[in-house]
Amino acid sequence: MTEALLNVVGVSRSFSAGEDELTVLKEINLQINRGEMVAIIGASGSGKSTLMNILGCLDKPNKGHYFINGQDTSAMDENELAALRREYFGFIFQRYHLLGDLTALGNVEVPALYANEGPHERQKKATQLLTRLGLSDRLEHKPNQLSGGQQQRVSVARALINGGDVILADEPTGALDSTSGEEMMKLLRELHRDGHTIILVTHDPHIAEFADRVIEIKDGEIKDGEIIGDTRNDNVNAYQSSDRAATELVDNPPQTHPQTAKQQTTKYRINWSRYLEALKMALIGMSNNRLRTFLTMLGIIIGIASVVSVVALGAGSQQSIMANIASMGTNTIEIKPGTGRGDRRSGRIRTLMAADADALKTLSFVDSVTPTVRANVAIRYASETVTGSVQGVGTDYFRVRGYSLAQGQFFAEGNALGSVIFLGHLPVRVIGVTEPIESVSSNSDELNVWLPYTTVSGRIFRQNYVSDITVRVDENVESEVAEQGIISLLTMRHGTVDFFTINTDTIRKSIEKTSATMTMLISAIAFISLLVGGIGVMNIMLVSVTERTREIGIRIAVGARQTDIMRQFLIEAVLVCFCGGALGIGLAYFVGVIFSYSGSDFQMVYSGTSIIAAFACSTLIGVLFGYLPARNAARLNPIDALSRD
Template identity: 80%
Template structure:
């Protein structure tokens, strides 16, 4: 005698109701052979639906054993039970249980998807089944666009797509009109004739009359088990014994790739059908990412602007003065610095520009007016060293220096003080007794070394040395350093060269780059502080994602139950929700970066003082951070979804 297809031995199922246990099935014993068409009948509350759930591996008994082809299901894990639901059973639910976001064709494909079939095979098989059931013109219709009878036929096609050796039909005509109900029963008889084992769960005697065998249940106990037709059409379904676990080695990658691609598609469909919820989920991530990227860009821009400004004020310079230090009383009598030292320093590779300086304390006269100001004899590169730019005229050149030419460049303060009519070029002023002609006027500048209110007049250093003082030494030398070179390294190079030239250290240096570093450090600290605040907002956004995803799991409990009923593994459910959370965060990150760029455009056109410099590394870090948030905060909802009980999930609306 052939082994029973399904066999229940002493099966008991009870549920906890408050402090009491409600027993729904009591010591149930029976078996079902392959190829039978059986009706399980009983009044509402008799336990027939619970019995169907146990037969379909949607539920487990508290006591007793349930065997499928001789294998005890109590020894199987959740994924093994899912494989049975996927490969062995086909469910036809009274309420259809179709996924509202998918078309009829996509609904039928779902079990085949979890059975790792390729997209073309799935589509071809689903199309063939729906065509056979008279729905060839409804393939692209969603459940809401189908009648009750059409939805039930889609449910039948879904039950058959993986073979459906055992068809479990729960009140198959309960939600249909009489004509559709008759068509459904005829369809089930055809499936039985094709060799499928059919198990009907119904309270309708007319439906039960279609079966070859009727099992009656009352108060959780089998009270009758009678054969209504001779066992003449019981077939052995060798095809039921599938070996789905044997995969070709080259199929492993395809299966894994397909699972992730399909999970991504499902996530996109779910997001597209719940746009508002998706956007609200993304909102916290969008704001957080936009804040981080914008703050970093604004910090970079502000720092660059400040550094450019202070560079123009001569803060990346090193001043060389005679003596051994600021407190050296002998420094005024040390006369070792010369213009030749300045020329020697120009050959150093890290030097941008060099100027010697000779200062003169003389009266400045124009016409009948005498003023006090700063007269400096400088080299041609002085204006580059100090970051000055011309407003009018020109600078003096090397020829002017070599010929001790009596020409001068004045600043805006001097022009305003001496020339009220605004014309300065070509005028002659007296530096003490020395007449000089004005050839240039500089733009106003804020300098860390010069008083912004002081009157400044610059002439060739040779003119001051030769025509006023008649000396061959200079007061000091100022060197501007290339911005890409460490100021400490440059300072040591300068000291080494001058020490070698003088044979003794009779000078000292003042490195003004410390101001630049201090400002840069302060700017970085502020950027870090504000970025930390922005990151907190990103973290809050991640918590929002988790909360809304948890709500989403609750809202989509029925969908999860349907997917589990048709064979989804726990990993499949977890993968779908995890990818959805990651996708929400990734898209939120992209929109956040886009918003940050939009903020930059707004700043560009509305404010000339704010500069935003976007950092590629910060954008990459923002994307990585948003994706990581999707993984971290999506894990709990995804795990919660995968741990749902299929029966409980299906019973929720």
């Protein structure tokens, strides 16, 4: 005697009902042989659908054992049960349970997708099945564009795509008119003749007449979810399948073998294909729920745009501030006679020479140097006389201090520009006028006259020493290091420390520190908005899982693994956040365009690092905040999920 294909031994199933326990099936013993067409009949609530769910590995018994081809399903994990649903069983549901986002062709392909069939193979197979069922002109129609009978035929094609050795039909005619119902039963008889094992669940005795064998379940006072009848149907010629090809998959269940290199390569290809298909499903889901998708993205868009804009504003502001600081001469070191500010002896120290400035120019970190001789004198032009500052400076003075010309030229650059003025009794000709500038040592309202220091020293003061020397340090050199180098050189030249230095770079550093602190503060605020956006993504994804519970149940029923469900929802969350990040960066650039036309003194400076970090951050948010909804989706009970409207 051949071993039964499906063997139920002492199976009971009960559910919690508050403090009580409701027994639906009690000590069920049942054997179904390969190639049979069996009808399970009983009134509503008798437990026949629960029995079908156990037979189809959608549910597990509380007690007893269920064997498929001799294998005990109680010892199988979720992935092995999913493999059984995918490769052994085909479900035909009363309410069709088609995925509304997919076409008829797409719905039929789903089980083959989870069975790792290539896209061309499964599309070809699905097309052939739908054509055989008379739906060749409905391949691209979605479920809401099909009649009830057409939707049921799509459900049949989906059940057959992976072979469908065992077809489980739950009230297959319950939602159909009488004509469509007769056609459906004829179709099931044809499948039976083709070698498929058919299990019908119905409350209609007329439908049960199509089966070779009728099993009756009774509930209530007489029996409590037990089989009370198991009879052969004399009205139907029993068909025992002899087609080994039709049952080859059942006779030879998949085994685990060591993987060869070729199988490893195939495994990688399959995994890559699964991710691509999950991405495709995510895109379809996003496309069909555009408003929900946009609302999910909105928090990420605002958060990423805030972060990128703040960084760009901070960088632009800092660049503008640093440029202004540089023009004020804050990357300079001043050398003055004496031991420090307030030294009353400094006026009598006359050791700073123009030759010291020439020596300092030889230092590698020095950008430019100028000696200075200064005094206040009466400045007369025509009949007007004012008091102003006269400074004798070197040719590099204007570079050191960051001055630019409004008109004319600097020393030794050409002919005289304009009028002759008198400095005391010394006539001089104006050859250039500088732009106004804010400096740490002067302001733009002061009247300053600059002459070559040799002129001031020789013709006004008649002295051979200078008042001070100012050194502009190269931008790439630490000012403290440069200061120590200058002190060392002058100490060696003078033989003593009869001078002191004023490093104005501390001003720049203070401003930089303040700017960095403000940028960090605003970035923290932007990060909080990004975090809030991530929580919004999680909340909406959790709502999405609730809304799509039925879809998840259908996918599990046709063979999706928990990892397949989790992968789909996780990729969708990551994709939403990634797209939100891209739109957020685009919004940040749009803000930059507005700034460029606003007449602001500075431009937003976008950092490639901040953009990459923004993308990485949005993707990470998708992973972190999408994980919980994805895990919840993967762990849904298929029976509960399928019962949701």
